[in-house]
Amino acid sequence: MPEATASFDHQAVGVDVGGTKILAGIVDAYGAVQRQVRVATPVGSVTALADAVAGAVSQLTDRPSAVGVAVAGRVSGRVMTQSANLNLVDAHLVDALEARIAGECILLNDADAALVAEHAFGNATTADDVFMLTVGTGIGGSHIVAGRLMTGAHGGANEVGHMTVKPGGRQCGCGGLGCLDQYGSGRALARYARSFRRREDGSEPIAHDLAHAAASGEPYALAAFDKLGRWLGLGLADVVALLDPEVVVLAGGVATAGDVFESAVRRHLNAELSVRGVHYGPELVRARLGNEAGMVGAAEVAREHVRNMTVAQREPVA
Numbered sequence: 001m002p003e004a005t006a007s008f009d010h011q012a013v014g015v016d017v018g019g020t021k022i023l024a025g026i027v028d029a030y031g032a033v034q035r036q037v038r039v040a041t042p043v044g045s046v047t048a049l050a051d052a053v054a055g056a057v058s059q060l061t062d063r064p065s066a067v068g069v070a071v072a073g074r075v076s077g078r079v080m081t082q083s084a085n086l087n088l089v090d091a092h093l094v095d096a097l098e099a100r101i102a103g104e105c106i107l108l109n110d111a112d113a114a115l116v117a118e119h120a121f122g123n124a125t126t127a128d129d130v131f132m133l134t135v136g137t138g139i140g141g142s143h144i145v146a147g148r149l150m151t152g153a154h155g156g157a158n159e160v161g162h163m164t165v166k167p168g169g170r171q172c173g174c175g176g177l178g179c180l181d182q183y184g185s186g187r188a189l190a191r192y193a194r195s196f197r198r199r200e201d202g203s204e205p206i207a208h209d210l211a212h213a214a215a216s217g218e219p220y221a222l223a224a225f226d227k228l229g230r231w232l233g234l235g236l237a238d239v240v241a242l243l244d245p246e247v248v249v250l251a252g253g254v255a256t257a258g259d260v261f262e263s264a265v266r267r268h269l270n271a272e273l274s275v276r277g278v279h280y281g282p283e284l285v286r287a288r289l290g291n292e293a294g295m296v297g298a299a300e301v302a303r304e305h306v307r308n309m310t311v312a313q314r315e316p317v318a
């Protein structure tokens with residue numbers, strides 16, 4: 001085995017490009033972050049973005065074998081086709097990065113990268129078919145089958161936040177009406193909490209405060225989580241109908257509320273499945289890797305890429 005590959009198997013470079021910050025790190029084969037750097041995300045320019053990512057990577061290593069780059073946007077092959085957070089459309093990011101970095105770059109969506117990390121090192125290591133439901137300010141989804149990310153023909157698969165759960169319902173940011181995002185997201189949870197408190201003071205209770213309030217038995221907080229769980233249970237029952245995943249990982253800022261969130265989702269998912277005559281369902285687990293999941297997953301994808309390339313190169317030529 002070539003020396004460079006042997007060392008790369010041990011350490012890989014992953015980058016997580018978020019709306020405000022870029023996190024780049026060297027990650028070992030056990031998913032532990034050895035070194036990391038953080039820089040601000042330039043928004044609206046693919047050139048400036050590629051400069052910033054390459055600059056962050058160069059602080060870690062001169063010659064990466066490959067770099068996994070997770071972005072807050074839709075990805076199709078070497079192109080980030082759409083990102084509201086980064087204010088870019090059809091950004092040829094891999095071309096721009098490979099002009100600046102002495103190594104191959106692999107681009108993927110950040111939620112997909114987080115699922116790769118959970119599947120490799122987190123709470124979903126034993127399952128073959130894993131769906132991740134990310135509930136933060138908005139709602140996201142990712143799906144791995146037999147170790148392979150299922151991203152769809154155009155990189156648009158698993159957009160559970162934009163499934164219609166209430167035809168003609170609330171206007172969604174995507175342009176549609178009645179998307180799950182409008183009823184099952186952190187924004188919706190805050191709305192429910194305010195409504196149950198019967199006050200409109202404009203403050204946005206965050207999940208931790210609400211989780212604390214729910215743990216203290218505050219009726220408004222318990223009711224808010226229950227209502228959120230009802231919509232997410234409905235959405236997840238549709239996910240089960242379509243994909244029948246073995247495990248569903250609950251991730252995102254709202255999921256960090258813990259038991260109160262998880263039990264509400266489980267209760268309503270089970271009730272909805274029962275109504276539909278479905279007597280099986282996924283195991284629900286919590287995400288374990290937190291804010292570093294995107295970077296760790298991106299590094300793991302880079303490591304896998306190099307490993308596969310090496311195996312392919314070793315195949316005897318007929």
Ligand SMILES: [Zn+2]
Binds near residue numbers: 161162173175176181
């Ligand atoms: Zn929508």
